[in-house]
Amino acid sequence: MLMSGILHPGLLKLMGECGHTDWLMLSDAGMPVPVGKERIDLAILNDLPRQLTILKAISDQLKLEKVYMAGEIEQVSPIYLSKVRAFLEKRGIPLEFVPHEQLKAMSQAPQTRACIRTGERTSYSTMILQVGVPYGGDDHTGFNVE
Numbered sequence: 001m002l003m004s005g006i007l008h009p010g011l012l013k014l015m016g017e018c019g020h021t022d023w024l025m026l027s028d029a030g031m032p033v034p035v036g037k038e039r040i041d042l043a044i045l046n047d048l049p050r051q052l053t054i055l056k057a058i059s060d061q062l063k064l065e066k067v068y069m070a071g072e073i074e075q076v077s078p079i080y081l082s083k084v085r086a087f088l089e090k091r092g093i094p095l096e097f098v099p100h101e102q103l104k105a106m107s108q109a110p111q112t113r114a115c116i117r118t119g120e121r122t123s124y125s126t127m128i129l130q131v132g133v134p135y136g137g138d139d140h141t142g143f144n145v146e
Helices: 009-017 051-061 078-091 100-107
Strands: 023-027 038-041 064-070 095-098 112-117 127-131
Touching (some): 009 112, 023 100, 064 100, 078 095, 095 100
Parallel strands (some): 064 095
Antiparallel strands (some): 064 127
């Protein structure tokens, strides 16, 4: 049995299969899941689980390179946006805004692996998470094959 971190087997499998530049849609409770996309449904009650809780759990285990959100959130849900910005800034993850219609189109793109649905009910809170790589640069390990 796992001792810490994410316990949901479907979410763990999905994260393990992701590669650099893959996208994951982390959605609120009402965002439509594109037909044909895998759906990891974590929602159990209104606002449970909260989206930021799931974002933290994912970012603790998966390298995120960038997050996309609908630009409409700036006007409609500024309090929530300030929480998202603070979270991402602490971790050095850039935030990019796109129109909501573009975000919905991104959810259907080939590089979008799945939708992770939360119980979040904050307007325009859905995000597209772009997967990064947890390494870079040259080999400094001293490893050789003899």
